[in-house]
Amino acid sequence: MVKITLKDGSVMELEQGATALDAAKKISEGLARNVLACQIDGETHDAMTPIHQDCSLNLLTFEDEMGRWTLRHTAAHVLAQAVKRLFPEVKLAIGPAIENGFYYDLDSPFPFTPEIMEKIEEEMRKICKEKLPLERFELPREEAIRYMEEKGEPYKVELIQDLPEDAVISFYRQGEFVDLCAGPHVEHTGRIKGNALKLTACNAAYWRGDSSRATLQRIYGVVFPKKEQLDDYLAMLEEAKRRDHRKLGRELGLFMMTEEGPGFPFFLPKGMTLKNTLLDYWRECHKRYGYVEISTPIILNQALWHRSGHWDHYKNNMYTTVIDDADYAVKPMNCPGGMLVYKAEPHSYRDLPLRMAELGLVHRHELSGALHGLFRVRCFTQDDAHIFMTRDQMKEEIKNVVRLFDEMYSTFGLTYQIELSTMPEDHMGEEADWKFAEDTLQAAIEEMEKPFTVNAGDGAFYGPKLDFHLADSLGRTWQCGTIQLDFQMPERFDLEYVGEDGQKHRPVMIHRALLGSIERFIGVITEHYAGAFPAWLSPVQVKILPITDRTHDYAAQVMQKLDSLGFRCELDSRSEKIGYKIREAQLEKVPYMLVLGDKEKEAGQVAVRSRKTGETEVMALDDFIARLTQEVSSREAGHDAATGKTRG
Numbered sequence: 001m002v003k004i005t006l007k008d009g010s011v012m013e014l015e016q017g018a019t020a021l022d023a024a025k026k027i028s029e030g031l032a033r034n035v036l037a038c039q040i041d042g043e044t045h046d047a048m049t050p051i052h053q054d055c056s057l058n059l060l061t062f063e064d065e066m067g068r069w070t071l072r073h074t075a076a077h078v079l080a081q082a083v084k085r086l087f088p089e090v091k092l093a094i095g096p097a098i099e100n101g102f103y104y105d106l107d108s109p110f111p112f113t114p115e116i117m118e119k120i121e122e123e124m125r126k127i128c129k130e131k132l133p134l135e136r137f138e139l140p141r142e143e144a145i146r147y148m149e150e151k152g153e154p155y156k157v158e159l160i161q162d163l164p165e166d167a168v169i170s171f172y173r174q175g176e177f178v179d180l181c182a183g184p185h186v187e188h189t190g191r192i193k194g195n196a197l198k199l200t201a202c203n204a205a206y207w208r209g210d211s212s213r214a215t216l217q218r219i220y221g222v223v224f225p226k227k228e229q230l231d232d233y234l235a236m237l238e239e240a241k242r243r244d245h246r247k248l249g250r251e252l253g254l255f256m257m258t259e260e261g262p263g264f265p266f267f268l269p270k271g272m273t274l275k276n277t278l279l280d281y282w283r284e285c286h287k288r289y290g291y292v293e294i295s296t297p298i299i300l301n302q303a304l305w306h307r308s309g310h311w312d313h314y315k316n317n318m319y320t321t322v323i324d325d326a327d328y329a330v331k332p333m334n335c336p337g338g339m340l341v342y343k344a345e346p347h348s349y350r351d352l353p354l355r356m357a358e359l360g361l362v363h364r365h366e367l368s369g370a371l372h373g374l375f376r377v378r379c380f381t382q383d384d385a386h387i388f389m390t391r392d393q394m395k396e397e398i399k400n401v402v403r404l405f406d407e408m409y410s411t412f413g414l415t416y417q418i419e420l421s422t423m424p425e426d427h428m429g430e431e432a433d434w435k436f437a438e439d440t441l442q443a444a445i446e447e448m449e450k451p452f453t454v455n456a457g458d459g460a461f462y463g464p465k466l467d468f469h470l471a472d473s474l475g476r477t478w479q480c481g482t483i484q485l486d487f488q489m490p491e492r493f494d495l496e497y498v499g500e501d502g503q504k505h506r507p508v509m510i511h512r513a514l515l516g517s518i519e520r521f522i523g524v525i526t527e528h529y530a531g532a533f534p535a536w537l538s539p540v541q542v543k544i545l546p547i548t549d550r551t552h553d554y555a556a557q558v559m560q561k562l563d564s565l566g567f568r569c570e571l572d573s574r575s576e577k578i579g580y581k582i583r584e585a586q587l588e589k590v591p592y593m594l595v596l597g598d599k600e601k602e603a604g605q606v607a608v609r610s611r612k613t614g615e616t617e618v619m620a621l622d623d624f625i626a627r628l629t630q631e632v633s634s635r636e637a638g639h640d641a642a643t644g645k646t647r648g
Contacts, residue, residue, distance in 0.1 A: 006056075007056075018051055038057060040055050062225050073096065079221060082121075092156060102220070103218050108217055125197075137173065196226055236474055245527050251531070255267050294356050296334060302326075302327035307492055309462065309492065335489065352389050353387055361382075362381075380518065386512075402445065405468060416471065417453070421455040480520070482511075491506060532611065534636060540568055540590050543569070543585040543590040546573065555594075
C-alpha cells in the first residue's frame, strides 16, 4: 500500500501501482470523469501514471492551468492523427497546447482550405468517438531516430537529434498514430468531446521560427470539456471581432497605420482628443498623489545605456544612430533619463520620497509579424514614474502606488489580478537585496489584503516586480501596470542623498508604470467600451442635429453655449433627413444628440436623445448642461461595458 496526501491535506491509501484516476474514483465518480492530469510531488504527469511510493497528489481538472493544457495537448495529437489519416503524405512538425487552445505545424504539398479544415475536424470527431487509449513508451536515441526515419518524419528526426544526450525520449501511441512527445495526456481520446472542439484558423509559420527554414502551415484549434463552453467561447470571439480596436479605430476616426511607417501609429483629431483627455486625467491623479512631471530626451548616447545595463538586455530591440562621430541610441525606456534628472542636483532625506513621473515617447524594434494595431507597436508613450526613497519608506510607497492604481483602474471599470515576479537567472545585484525587495513587495500587498500569485524567476533584470493584469468587459486580461523595485540602478548611477546623520546614503528606487503604454491602453479601453466611451472620455460628447434650415441659427447658438463651457460638440448642418443624421450619430457612438425643431427653438429647449437609453427627453438647455456637467465631472461610466450596450 502507498499513502497519498491530497491537496486538502487528507491522506488515503492505495494499492501500489494505482493511478491518480484510481484516487479520483475513490473520492467520487464525478471527480474521476473530470480529472485530466495530476501532479505527483509537484511534477505534472498523466493521470494514468502508476504510483509506487508515498507521495503528495494534486488532481488536475479543466479548472487548473495544467489540466487545461493537458486536454489541449491531446487535442493537438488528435488533429495530427486526423491529418495523417486523410493525407498520409503530410509531414508533422510540432503541436503544442497554447494559452487559448492548441495548434499543429504541418508540412503539406497543398494548402489547407476551409473545405479541407472541415474534413479534418470531422475526422477528429471520429477519433474522439473511438476512445483510443494514449500509451506512453520510451526508446533509446538511435532507435528513436530510426523509428521516425522509417515513418518518414524528418522534422521529428531533427527534434530528437537536438535533444541533450541524456534526455528521455518518449512517444505516445493512440491507435495507429504515434507522436514524439513528453506529455502529459488524457487517458483516451474519448475524453475530448467531438462537439466541444473547433478548428479556428490556418496560418503560415516558419519551422522553428526561422525565416530561412521551411514554411509550414499552422492549424489552430480550441477545445473545452463541454459544448456549452465552446459555444460561449466562439460567441466571445465574435464579440471580440465586433470590438476590435483596429476596426473601431477606423470607423470612429481615432488612429491609422500606414505602409510608410509600419508599427508607428498616427493619431487622428478625434483620437488625439481621446488621448489628451486620458492624459489630463492621468496628470490630475498624479498631482493629487504627490508626483512632479519631467520630460527626458528621446536620443541619448550609447555609453549611458551601457551604464544602465539596458544595452546588454535590450540592444536587439534598440534603434541606434551616429551623431558627431559618437554612437547614440533612441530610448526604449525612460529610466536612465530619470536617473540623470535625480543626479543633477543634491538631495536630502527631507526631499524623499521624490516621485517623478514622465510621459515619455519610447521606441522599440518589434518584428513585423508581431505588430498588432495599438497593442504591439514600435513607438509608444510610456507613463513611467521613478520614485526615490529610503529603505524605510519602501512599503508605504508601494501601497501609495497601489492606491493610485485602484483609483484609476476603477474609473474605467477595470478589475485586476496581481502577479509577483521574482529574481530571474539573468539578474544584477546581490541576492540579499533581491530577497529584501521581494519580501517588501509581498508584505505591502498582503497588508492591503490584495490576493496575488507568484511568477517565479520572471522579475526584471534589476529587481522583482508586481504586474497588474487588467480584466476587460469580455474577461480578457491585459498586463498594463507594473511596480518594480530597484537597488541596482541607483548604484550604477551613484545616486545619493544626505541622511539625518549628515552622511551620504544610497536611495532605493521604484520603477512604475500605471497604464503601461498609452497607445496600448487606448486599444484596451476601445475594446472594453466597444467604442462607446463614457461622456467624460468621448471625443465628441454632444451632436447637435437641426431638423430644418429654420432651426440652424438656434442650433448654432446651442453649439456656441456648449462650446464656451468646454464641452466637445459637433453641429450637423447638412440638408439631410433627421433620421439619417440620428443613425450616423449612433454609428459614431456619441453619448448625446440634441434634436432641434421648431418647437424646441420657440421654447428655448432641446430634445435630448441619450445613447444610454435610446429615448428622447425634452428639457431646458440649462437642465441638460447641468446633467452633462455632473456626468463629466464625476466621470460616470455611462454604459454597460459587459454587453457593449448602453444602459439607463
